[in-house]
Amino acid sequence: MLSKKAKYGLQAIIYLAKEEKKNKGPIQIAELAKHEKIPKKFLEIILLEMRKQGILHSKLGAGGGYSLGKPADKITIGQIVRLLDGPLAQVSCLSKIAYHKCDECKDEKTCEIRKIMKKVHDSTARILDGTTLSDAVKGKINF
């Protein structure tokens, strides 16, 4: 399951990407929170994390607010989810951003759990890293 943090973060950045097109300058946390029904204080924390990773850009003071930190087609859903919820991998021995040998594991090469979860991880990463914010906003995702 996605945490609320990741879900709120995705909602917020998708909204930002949509508004960006209208060229109305930065969007305030208050507006984002109201429109997406997200607790304002919690959203602050989430946006700040995304800004620190360069995915968002902020402007202080009056007339300030948040905007995308880079073009929507350079931001993938995978980046956002990893940033807010940690590794996509089901077992740490499969994670690229946080590799860690499993304690109980005797041999990674023959571990059946690892083999199955590698398939899951690869397909998940392919989807999430292959979908950009731009795709989401354009409604390019079909099912």
Add this chain to the structure above:
Amino acid sequence: MLSKKAKYGLQAIIYLAKEEKKNKGPIQIAELAKHEKIPKKFLEIILLEMRKQGILHSKLGAGGGYSLGKPADKITIGQIVRLLDGPLAQVSCLSKIAYHKCDECKDEKTCEIRKIMKKVHDSTARILDGTTLSDAVKGKINF
């Protein structure tokens, strides 16, 4: 990430499936715990949950222990993971075993997060529900 519970559960049931072939009768928790390096008391809880769902069978008293509750080719990895870790779905509005409308969601049909996560969920479910314990034991999983 898989919880330790799910990981221990998978380790244990894979071990049981392998031992089953040798026709030596039920395996004791103590043996399982020792062989797979799992805290014994924690493993008790896990095995009991699996037994209550019919995936395992237990025999009380001396000479007792655990064995598979049905043939290894009738037990999928998906069943085990759902049983121990809950729904595979990233958002509750996609779960079959625990559907629940998202609080903030205005329209499921047009929700971009849902569309992306549906792809992830479908591919994950296809892999995990399409792999049986028997496949795992036979080393049929290739990558």
Add this chain to the structure above:
DNA sequence: TTTTATTCTATTAGATAAATAGATTTAATC
């Protein structure tokens, strides 16, 4: 009736999730 094993009841320490409160800093505008 002793031994071996699962099962049940209860509890706990620690981590994480989700949120809230209040003070501070920065910058535009009046």
Add this chain to the structure above:
DNA sequence: GATTAAATCTATTTATCTAATAGAATAAAA
């Protein structure tokens, strides 16, 4: 320069979940 609008920083809180442990009860075989 004062006011206002905004993000930022520090801190705290509550609830829930994870992982594990302890001990008594029950069941069955030898």
